[in-house]
Amino acid sequence: MADPLSRVFSALADPTRRDIVARLAVGDATVNELAAPYDVTVQAVSKHLRVLEDAGLVSRSREAQRRPVHLEAEVFDLMTKWIERYRRQAEERYRRLDDVLRAMPDADPPSPEGPTP
C-alpha cells in the first residue's frame, strides 16, 4: 500500500486513531498521555502512532526520553482535494443531466419508463 492517499484514508479509518488525532488537535502529547484514556496497552498506541506517522499525519520529536507527538494537519488537504474533486464532478454531472432533461425535444428517447404514451 504505497500511495499516500491510501495511507491517510486507512489511517483515519480506525476510531482510536481518529480519537488520537482529535486529542492532538488540542495540543502535543506523549505516548503515555495518549494511551491513558484507553484500556489498551501503550504498545498498541505506539503502533497506532506509527501508522499515523507513516501517513504523514503526525510527527515525533525527541525531548530527553520523551517523544512528544505533534499533529501535521497539512496532509488533510490531500484528502479534501480528492474528495472535493469528485464531489464537484458528480454535482457537475447532475447539473448537466438536468440541462439535458430540460432541453429535451419531445422525440421518444430509449427511456424504459413512459415514452410519452
Add this chain to the structure above:
Amino acid sequence: MADPLSRVFSALADPTRRDIVARLAVGDATVNELAAPYDVTVQAVSKHLRVLEDAGLVSRSREAQRRPVHLEAEVFDLMTKWIERYRRQAEERYRRLDDVLRAMPDADPPSPEGPTP
C-alpha cells in the same frame, strides 16, 4: 466496525475503490462495465461495490437484469466536516500558541531548554 465515519474512510482506503468512485463521478455504470478496466474478476468488483454501498457512497437500482451503480456524493460531507473540524482546531491552537509566545513576559517558564541563563 459500526460507525459510519470508519466505514467511509475504510471504503476509500482502497485504490481500486477510489478508482471506482472516480469512474462513477462521470456517470452511472454496471458492475461489468466497472470491472472491465481491471484484471480482477467481476465478483471482486461486486465485493468492492458492497463495501462502498455499506459506506453509503453508492446505491444500486434494478433495471431489468442490470444493476446500475450510482454515486451518492452526500456522504463525502461527513468526512470533510470531520477533517475541517480538526484542521481548524489545529490551526487555531497554532495561532493561540503564537499569541502566547508573542505576549510572553520574560519570567522563566518551566522550559527545560534555556531558562534565560
Add this chain to the structure above:
DNA sequence: CGCTTGTTCAACCGTCGGGTTGACAACATC
C-alpha cells in the same frame, strides 16, 4: 421451455491489521 447475460452467494486461501506479552534501549535520578 431452454439458453444466454448479468450479478450475487458460498467456500476457501493468503495476507494484513490490531491486539497482546516479553525483552530491550535510552535517559534521569538516587
Add this chain to the structure above:
DNA sequence: GATGTTGTCAACCCGACGGTTGAACAAGCG
C-alpha cells in the same frame, strides 16, 4: 552503578480483507 521511567522492537494470536473458483439466482430472448 542500581533503579525507575518512557518508549520501541519482536514474536505471536486471531479476525477481517482482497482475491479466487464454482454454483446459484434473476431476467430477457431464441
